[in-house]
Amino acid sequence: MSEAVVWLTIFVLSVFVGIEVISKVSSTLHTPLMSGANAIHGIILLGAIIVTGQAESTGALVVGLVAVVLAAVNMVGGFVVTDRMLQMFTRKKKKAPAGSSAA
Amino acid sequence: MTPTWVQLAYLACAVCFILALKGLSGPKTARNGNLLGAVAAVVAVTIPFFYLELDHVALILAAILVGTVGGVVGARKVQMTQMPQMVALFNGVGGGAAALVALLELGEIVGHGEDVGWFVLLATAFTIAVGSVSFAGSIVTFAKLQDLMTSAPVVFKGLPIVFGIGLLATILLTGITIGEPVLWAGVVLALVGLVVGVLLVLPVGGADVPIVISLLNAFTGLTVAAGGYVLDNTLLLVAGTLVGASGTFLTLLMANAMGRSVANILFGALKGGSTLGGGEASDRPVKSAGPNDVAITLGYADRVIIVPGYGLAVAQAQHALRELVDVLGERGIQVDYAIHPVAGRMPGHMNVLLAEAQVPYEQLKEMAEINGDFKDADVVLVVGANDVVNPAAKTTPGAPIYGMPILNVDEAKQVIFMKRSMRPGFAGIENELLFDEKTTLLFGDAKDTMSKLLNAVKAL
Numbered sequence: 001m002s003e004a005v006v007w008l009t010i011f012v013l014s015v016f017v018g019i020e021v022i023s024k025v026s027s028t029l030h031t032p033l034m035s036g037a038n039a040i041h042g043i044i045l046l047g048a049i050i051v052t053g054q055a056e057s058t059g060a061l062v063v064g065l066v067a068v069v070l071a072a073v074n075m076v077g078g079f080v081v082t083d084r085m086l087q088m089f090t091r092k093k094k095k096a097p098a099g100s101s102a103a
Numbered sequence: 104m105t106p107t108w109v110q111l112a113y114l115a116c117a118v119c120f121i122l123a124l125k126g127l128s129g130p131k132t133a134r135n136g137n138l139l140g141a142v143a144a145v146v147a148v149t150i151p152f153f154y155l156e157l158d159h160v161a162l163i164l165a166a167i168l169v170g171t172v173g174g175v176v177g178a179r180k181v182q183m184t185q186m187p188q189m190v191a192l193f194n195g196v197g198g199g200a201a202a203l204v205a206l207l208e209l210g211e212i213v214g215h216g217e218d219v220g221w222f223v224l225l226a227t228a229f230t231i232a233v234g235s236v237s238f239a240g241s242i243v244t245f246a247k248l249q250d251l252m253t254s255a256p257v258v259f260k261g262l263p264i265v266f267g268i269g270l271l272a273t274i275l276l277t278g279i280t281i282g283e284p285v286l287w288a289g290v291v292l293a294l295v296g297l298v299v300g301v302l303l304v305l306p307v308g309g310a311d312v313p314i315v316i317s318l319l320n321a322f323t324g325l326t327v328a329a330g331g332y333v334l335d336n337t338l339l340l341v342a343g344t345l346v347g348a349s350g351t352f353l354t355l356l357m358a359n360a361m362g363r364s365v366a367n368i369l370f371g372a373l374k375g376g377s378t379l380g381g382g383e384a385s386d387r388p389v390k391s392a393g394p395n396d397v398a399i400t401l402g403y404a405d406r407v408i409i410v411p412g413y414g415l416a417v418a419q420a421q422h423a424l425r426e427l428v429d430v431l432g433e434r435g436i437q438v439d440y441a442i443h444p445v446a447g448r449m450p451g452h453m454n455v456l457l458a459e460a461q462v463p464y465e466q467l468k469e470m471a472e473i474n475g476d477f478k479d480a481d482v483v484l485v486v487g488a489n490d491v492v493n494p495a496a497k498t499t500p501g502a503p504i505y506g507m508p509i510l511n512v513d514e515a516k517q518v519i520f521m522k523r524s525m526r527p528g529f530a531g532i533e534n535e536l537l538f539d540e541k542t543t544l545l546f547g548d549a550k551d552t553m554s555k556l557l558n559a560v561k562a563l
Contacts (some may be wrong), residue, residue, distance in 0.1 A: 010337065010340055017345065018344060018345040023352070025129075026128075026130070026469075028469070029127065034190060035193075036133075037320060037345075037350055038194050041197050044327045045148050046151065046338065047204045048203070049152075049167075053155060054157070068170065072170020072173075074174070077177050080174065087134065
């Protein structure tokens, strides 16, 4: 049972870290933050790879491969789309001085 | 036993994810934070190939390639206005993947007849059930936002009963799985999860859908965390928990910004208190004007505030709007954009949309910052927004949006609404401000009308 307690400890501490790191986010960044967090849980790809690599029947292999595809879409798509959004925020900042002098 | 170097590598990746989330919550560090997360994820995914004797490596790599291409193409092609449904879709497939992984692991446990202990079985059942809920819920959310189905709450008689039966079945099947793991129970659990997911999101009305995306995002995070426990993988546990916790917190923040409770959003429609989304056009008299009249009003003002909404972005009029603001600025008029926290279809969505049109950051004012300025504004131009300026949020206790903080547009000297038609906003309720005597309406497609307005102001 002590091993389960170790896992529980990691879990509880992670909950606090998860809340703490984003507690000061401005509403401007809610969408990219949600999208970025979404990409991070795409790490289930790691689990999908491990399970699929140990599949013993054709049925299990097929299901595993489907899981790998879905997880890869989540992870890769999530990071790319978040970057696309954030790219616009950076471009905007470079543009800012020109805009404010015109105003 | 997992080798020590692997555990340390997972720890390093977990730290990177924490730093990534930290980075994502600040405007200066956001992009690097996201990149750091991406690098950590890619590194983490290569690790099992080095320490485990995996079979079917070629097929797995091919599947990763397929998913990667799908993800990149989807992420590159999507319009910024469709961002909420894209996030919903990515979230859904992640939840689906987690459920499938847990099903396979259950099959493995059953096949080998191992005694893994009840807690692992509980975590497995949790992953299957909640992953399926997240998958099905996200797909329905996607369909609602993509207009593949009505965005109004869907409620049928007996929905609470079916939902209740679904929950009971989930508990029962989880019990069976813990008592004596069998594969069929897992498969049925997944199917029940799909039904519960659909029923959970169907009654949620239009304006609340984005909050549900955030909630389902947190669900998927917790699913991945439980999956990590089942697979004995610390990285999945930490990453999933981080997303689950931050996602839950973010959901509460957003619900707060809209003056709603999460329970009310999810179950409000069942007792008739959610956003109604009727969408009937009114035929009460209003004052309307053409682009030339509006150009004069704007061109001779001293202080103008623009309130952009989702309609602006749908019509792709944000570029013309930015030009208009530039021209007004050249005439010496002080112009700002007032951004409601939930403008657009997702909190923070409008900032992304205006950033796409290269609107300077300094002109974007958050609600708290600008709400005191409306009383000094000569003209407020509302483009494609409705619910976020609806005074019913302050004055009508029965209204679905009652209690939501709004932009104080009603305090301005003059208000111009640029609208397609008299149809109400996403929340489906009438806006009294439209019928106020200081309000003028400028009808037409936002992009078309905006260009006409721009030319008229240039000609002054």
